[in-house]
Amino acid sequence: DAAMDAAACIGCGACVAACPNGAAQLFTAAKYSHLSLLPQGQPERWTRAIGMVDEMERWFGSCTNFGECETACPKEISIDFIALLNRDYIKAQFKNRRLSGQSS
Numbered sequence: 001d002a003a004m005d006a007a008a009c010i011g012c013g014a015c016v017a018a019c020p021n022g023a024a025q026l027f028t029a030a031k032y033s034h035l036s037l038l039p040q041g042q043p044e045r046w047t048r049a050i051g052m053v054d055e056m057e058r059w060f061g062s063c064t065n066f067g068e069c070e071t072a073c074p075k076e077i078s079i080d081f082i083a084l085l086n087r088d089y090i091k092a093q094f095k096n097r098r099l100s101g102q103s104s
Contacts, residue, residue, distance in 0.1 A: 003037035006030045008075040018072030021061030026069040028056045029081035036088065046092035053089045 009030035016024045032052050035041040041048075063082060070079045 001037075003034055006033035006037065006077065006081055009034070009073075009077055010075060012074065014072045014074060015069035015077070016060065018068040019061065019063075020066055020068065021064055023063040023069070024056050024060040025063035025082050025085070026073065026077055026079060028052050029079075029085040030077050032085050032088070033081045036084075045088065046095050049085065049088040049092040050096065053085065 006029075009027060011027065013027070015026040016022060019025075032048060036045045036048065065079070065082075067079055070077065
């Protein structure tokens with residue numbers, strides 16, 4: 001199951017070291033996905049997406065989908081989790097805009 005695949009991340013940093021941009025996107029996506037794919041992770045899903053991505057972008061480089069992170073990962077975490085995180089991040093931004101009364 002996808003949540004358990006994401007939970008395999010051991011936080012070793014091999015993905016960040018292998019990335020030409022020094023991005024922590026695979027690590028962040030694995031941690032985010034593990035929590036967000038479980039039923040008990042649903043209540044905070046959208047705020048978690050915004051918080052984790054904003055904090056990651058504050059300290060690390062941007063992901064440009066080279067895929068070096070996936071190759072370097074000793075637990076073979078798929079970059080598909082990055083797509084899930086990006087999707088949820090965009091959804092969360094729109095949800096927050098609607099809640100705050102902003103229009104598109």
